[in-house]
Amino acid sequence: MTSSSTTSTSPLPARTPVLIAGGGPVGLTVAALLAQQGIASTVIEADSSFCDGSRAISMSRRSLEILGWIGADKPMLDKGLSWVGGRSYFRDREVLHFEMPAEPTQRFGPMVNIQQYYAEEFAHDAAIATGLVDVRWSTRVSNVTPHGNGNTVEVTSANGSTHRIEADWVIACDGGRSTVRELLGLQLSGMQYDGRYVIVDIEQATSRPVERLAWFDPPSNPGSTILMHRQPDNVWRIDYQIRDDEDPAEAVKPENVLPRVQSHLDMIGETAPWKPLWISIYNAKCLTLPQYRHGRVLFAGDAAHLVPIFGVRGLNSGLDDAGNLAWKLAAVLRGEAADSLLDSYSIERVHAARENIRYGAKSTEFMAPPNYGFRLMREAALRLALENDSVRSLVNPRQTTAIEYVDSPLNIADFGAFDGGPHAGLPAPEASIQTTGGAQHLSELFGQHFVALYFGDIAPATKGSGGVRVYSVRDTVAIRDGDIHDTLGQMRERFAAAPGTLYVIRPDGYVLGRWRNGRDIDIAAIIDKALQQTTRTA
Template identity: 65%
Template sequence: MNPTLPERIPVAIAGGGPVGLTLAALLSRQGIACVVIEADEAYCTGSRAICISRRSQEILGWVGADAPLVGKGLGWVGGRSHFRETEVLHFQMPSEPTQRFAPMVNIQQFYVEAYAHQAMGEGGAVFWNHRVRAVQPQADGVDLTIDTPAGERRLRADWLVACDGGRSTVREQMGLQLEGTQYEGRYVIVDIRQKTHRAVERLAWFDPPSNPGSTILMHRQPDEVWRIDYQIRDDEDPAEAVKPENVLPRVQSHLQMIGETEPWEPLWISIYNAKCLTLPRYRYGRVCFAGDAAHLVPIFGVRGLNSGLDDAGNLAWKLARVVRGQSPEALLESYSTERVHATHENLAYGAKSTEFMAPPDFAFRLMREAALRLAVDDPHVRALINPRQSAPIAYTGSVLNVADDGAWANNVAAPGSPAPEALLRGPQGETHLSRRYGQGFVCLVFGGAAPALPEGVEAVCITAAMDVHGQAWQRHGLQGPDEAALVLVRPDGYVMGRWHGLDPRPVAQALATTGVFA
């Protein structure tokens, strides 16, 4: 049974998919009351978005949703590509034993939704089978008209976040349109249940004998499920292409070709075509956009859901500070600027991957076949057929970045970059530095005792004895394990500034001049 919908709420979230539910959990953890308005009656069906990046696992870890996800999901570190029946690529993603998470975890989207929902606690509530019908932005809030099982209701929200997907009602109500490119190539998506002993990898076949002229992708998922994506011809009717009598023979032909002979059953069938679209801005007064409501990114390179979770991680701490009166509303402009920048980078990579995986014309098809043919014998060509997997994007040029105070050993942890991971040894045993992020500001203190930092900034002292692998000082650009330095990390795990020495005044100045502190 749904709880009672309030008449007024600090934050309303339209859309109860993984992005909306994760945002609600993050806000709840920050002490901000919110409601999620979801038109469906329950979590999604079918696998949908299945590859969860290391960065997304960290974000889900901020609300305690990482443990069930890692426990259920299938971690993987690489993949294989085939041209016809010949393997032309075996790639490995950056990984090491000291990392907290695998580079990528395969898990069905409905599990992510469930774990994020469970992490919300009492600070938020989900209203299933409730649909946002009308949106009226005001100077100091947003008036919503909501269709509920009991009839029409009105809700006044101080802030509205649209996470209601690619067909966003909020976006339509506000007269906004996505801009960019939509590709014609279509992929049928199929979930089947079949036992297998194959390793968990991203598997791809180009022009396989089982389905000549097509491209096929396969991912193992929990519950003995295969996710299979295959391209259909341009002249095929999409409505006919998803009919079981047309799908199942293609699946059977491919399973037979690769030697998967166990009995199988279909679970879910859908169809997809790649889109590189975005809103020009993600904040319009008291309304913000996140996930597919803000941008549509091709599935190739798994940047769709992962970029949406990064939206939630960026927005949650900023919106929480604004709602509490700790920061001016202008802080939310940095959400829009930073995440639009990230989307443009994701779209650029996604477009390149799409043009290879689903060539839009004869010239691209010709170039792809040439690259695949050369890759059979030439290892130097193989990098051209390896799609760049989702990775955190540096917020280059953000107004929240504070310029470095001189030379540093590297730019891995330069302002605007995601704070690098490090495995540390403490009184309770080994722990990862990333566990300290996700709630408030953190100042890493190297080479001495913590100085008097501004209120609301937690000091984390890192000594040479703790940094047994040397990861923290090396990755943060220090010259040695005993060098004195301060590194200010934002609540979303991004470096805001770094300074040689232990003088706390630049930290306070940075928070004031960037407009983070009211």
């Protein structure tokens, strides 16, 4: 970690529009996104600084887009290690080499490896730079009392003193052991797996490519499964499965961990000197709250759901929570939306959590088989994959992807026939563009406002609405504000657009609705309707 946090010495506020419990990457990103919308918040974090050791390490393209909306993408890319694929081995033979979709014109690669404490630092810096975020370290939430107009929150500082804060809204981003969740008597539901993984960070110089590496039953540690990821600062993240009969307390002792690490490094030919930095233990959990809104308390990140690490869905899904929640809560606080809009946050993100859990469970059952039957099937698949390409898809780790918001109350059914492109509830595809404002990728236009994309020379009028940016998508060079030059024809192709096509995109980059003949559509009225209700008919 290259810098430390600073603690404010000013008195805690008596009132705040939004109190965010938890100063991890999700809480700090929510705070920064709210600030981009002009909403002030107070962040309460029990720790004295950014996290230590190995937590989340792989950031998806979607997460980088969200961090880009607060200006934290550049430091992430400057520090992080990009990767596009990986390799899996059965014993000492390769059974899978996969690559995720990537192209030279994209703004971000599929994945970037970076330690969580850097993600926290960069989100923190972005939040503080807005001047609207007050972060309080070494302070914990000790009580939450909801009432009709908000919440009375009691916080306790490191010296034991207590303070009451009236918060219109509370966002619980305080992790898997959420204090706010416990104080409200809420419980996660689902299942957890018995299989345990030791997580080890070591420092060692290496010239290997940045890839996701996995070994099943390797000669270095027979019967185990081992994962390796390179991280910045010459750090390896190593995860290995322990036997069911091993004592977890014994398994994390250095005298038991370091020989296993050395054996594996010897096997793969990594001979440079190394030293351990962090050792912990983990078992996969598939848990979620049934709903993420409870009155004026909202849940996000691990406080709302716990997803297996396999497929890197944990922090990435939490940042997607932040991107979904911030614009909706800001609209409510500005008086532009009914607070029922926040019900759609819960509906959409609970659905996303269940999808992430479904995929994560499949990956977990392959990476850490829960019983003899699963182990037998996995070994059969691995043996077949040695000789049969068609079986290798079973070994694929199913990396995280953006979730479709099926049956979201905000979705507007298509008006007109489309033979492709994203319908309502799907994220808008990335595309190379040019605007007079300097944007080079479509995703740069999202984050704060609704965006209307009209494929034609003269876009529809918005009747004075300030909550939407309307663009004419053209094949010619952008010469005026509101023009998008579809430089490579990607937008026309990826949106299945014809002259007159209109898309309305939510601030979080998801499609609200689309029209084949959009010239006379009242875009402001469409958006106002979305903000005022969460049930609709097409």
